Amino acid sequence: MRRADELRVWRDLQAAHANATPNLFSIGPASVIDLSRPCTVLGGRNGSGKSRLLRSIAASLGEAALYLDLHHLCEQALMVLRSLNNLAEMKDELGLIGPDDKRLDDVRRVVGRDYESVEWYALDVGPEGQEIAAKFRWGRDPDDDPLTPYFTVSYAGITYDALEMGLGEFSVHFLLWILEQFKDHKDLTLLLDEPDAYLPPVGVEGLLSRLLAICQKRGWRMLISTHSEEMIASAVDHDGFLLLRMGESGSTDAYHSEDDPTIADTLLARPPIERVLFVEDESAWYLCRALLDQGDRSLSKSTSLVWGGGNGFMTPLRTSLPRPPKAELAFAVVPDGDQRGKMSDRPIDGQWPLHFLPDTGDPDELFRTLKDDPVALAEALHVDSAELQRKLDELEGEDAHDWVNRLGDVYGRPHVLTVLAACWAQAHPDESVRFALMVRAGD
Template sequence: MRRAEEATVWRSLKKKRRAEPPAIAKFDEITLDLSTPCLVVGGRNGAGKTRLLRSITDQLGDDGLLLDLHFLCEQALTVLRSREDFDEMKAEFDVLGPDEDRQDDVQRVIGREYELIAWYALEVEPSDKAVAERFRWGGEQPLLPYFEVQHKGVHYTSREMGLGEFSVHLLFWILEQYRDVKGLTLLLDEPDAYLPPIGASALLVRLLRICLDREWRLIVTTHSSEMIADALEEQAFVLLRTGDEGTIIATHCQDDPTVADTLLTRPPIRHIFFVEDESAWMLAQVLIEKYDRRLARASTVVWGNGSGYMVELQKHFPRPPQPEIVSAYLFDGDKRAEVHESKQNRWPALFLPTESDPDVLFRTLRADVPRLAAKLNVPDGELSRFLDTKEGVDAHDWVNDLGAEYGRQRVLRVLAELWVDTNESTVASFFESLRKAV
């Protein structure tokens, strides 16, 4: 399955989600909509992810399949490494698979092209009766997975595999035991734990394709930032956290797009925005954050001393055909008559809102002293008296003086946030130009 096909899988998820009526279910303190074909559940250790999966499994009964790969891998490898007769034993069994699709899944997730893959289901019962029950896979006889592979001329079996490689084979091997079951909800507890980051993302989309093909539902817990980021992008993420009274709280990313910020490391910088000065820098920061917090996390804003350096960059800084980092120039609004549109092979020139520079915009907030005072956490009277002394002062000096009195970075942030919040319609047109640029 190529990357273009992987994107198709996510589009199929969205279509199915829109077509399904909500199926609200309550599990302990948590309410979830199980109509969606995929839910990715994240949260810090102890947030209740495993408890949630067990609660859902208990309520679903035979319609739920909970797989704890950590436990299953440990138990299977313990048995496999305790005996030396599996090569002889496999001769009594047919090769179970994988078929072409499952082989492609395994290779893509592991990142390895095998010359040979052979899966077996051996009738070997673990000595621990409770463990043996976990290996029945819906049948009467416990079945132990046994794998043979060859890579770059080296032949080895599941006995010699590392945990990451073995866990991927095991997971897809188990799913083949249930390939004829309809209406199943597959619940996976951190199936990516042994995988590198690139493998976790590939695993999720391939599990989702299997579930869509078989009309299953998928609920998976994870700590993988790549898997969480993919689920956020497709609006399939739920965060669990513990409330003040010890209760578990679930928040869907559709209700709060920033819900996973505390779980994700900052992504690599993908966008650079050039602005004229520090006031423009703060206004641009706030505007980008309000437009899309995920975009803001992958962006940096660079400021200099005026627009001159930006004009030179606009003339001479080329835009490659397939850039890894996207740039744009955010000129002050009062430069609209001076700055020309960028040439086709150059980065775009945009303008901050209105036809004024940011300091002029910030000074308009003088008209709402109570709100400005509240944001700065100072008494109305104190702020009003201070601003009275600044009547007639140039906008740039007005902002500088206010910053000197109450802290420059704090003041700039407050002025930018307050202006953006009180000028939504004006800001909307800026968002449209930003959308086209990025």
């Protein structure tokens, strides 16, 4: 799965569940969670109730839920494998069960190793104790033997097995192995308690996107708890994050990113600035920021924007700004879309790139198109729709720059520019993703 596909899988999954009937589950006296959502990422400080909530939902849904505390399952599986001294004979007797090409690609990408070979087995032995052994039956008949996974891989000319893997590598194989045991189950709610706990940050986004793709293909829904900043940021970008907090009375309170995109900020450290983009003016600054926020929030947080007084400074800047072989900061100039054909974005050795903003108009012209849906614009501005319609009638015939300026005079310029830019980017998600990918590729 390429990065563009990983960015798109959220939208595809949400579209597949767009008409789902809400299924509200009470979290506390004043908070609920909608279990019909295709994916919800749970975050919060330690003790906020993430694991407790997942267990409560699992108990409520019964066989319609698959609850996986991967940390505990890994511990139990490794204890079983360490107790066996005939692993080679056992796996040869049972035969290979996977992975197929799709799961092989998944495990390679998440682990970050281009394995030469991967072999998955299911050993008909489980942990001691009836309660934990029952979990290792993976939804099969209670009279069946529990199954414990065993893996062997070859990488860089070296062959090793599950007992020689790091915990992060083992947990990825184990999680995907478990999900294959349930591949024929339909209408399942997958409940994952910190499945990324052992993974380095580089593997977390790949893990989430692949879990989303599996859920989309199988018609599943997913709730996943995490402390991962990458996973939380991705969920916020797609209105899929739920922050849990312990209330004063000891109850759990929940806050959804769809209502407030800033709720996760206390859990996220601001990344260092990696690139600087030069834009034409203030409107371009707001549009560029909104495009990056919509298309790739992690890219937006590591990008600084600088605006000038038009595009006149851009060509001299691009030709004079040095580009050393290993620059600590990346730069680019970003003219408005109406400069297409007037300025060249052709790559030039030794120069930083040029990226056009979307479409063929300047940002104010793009913003003015939002007047065609005055009800949605009034809601976004938090003003009365009839009042806004009267103001739009007054502005009819104004050029785009005056239209934006006069709307800003009435409702506050920073607020108006923020809303107009965000609304345009949200209404054009594909353009936002393309722009973000273009900026990241130009570093």
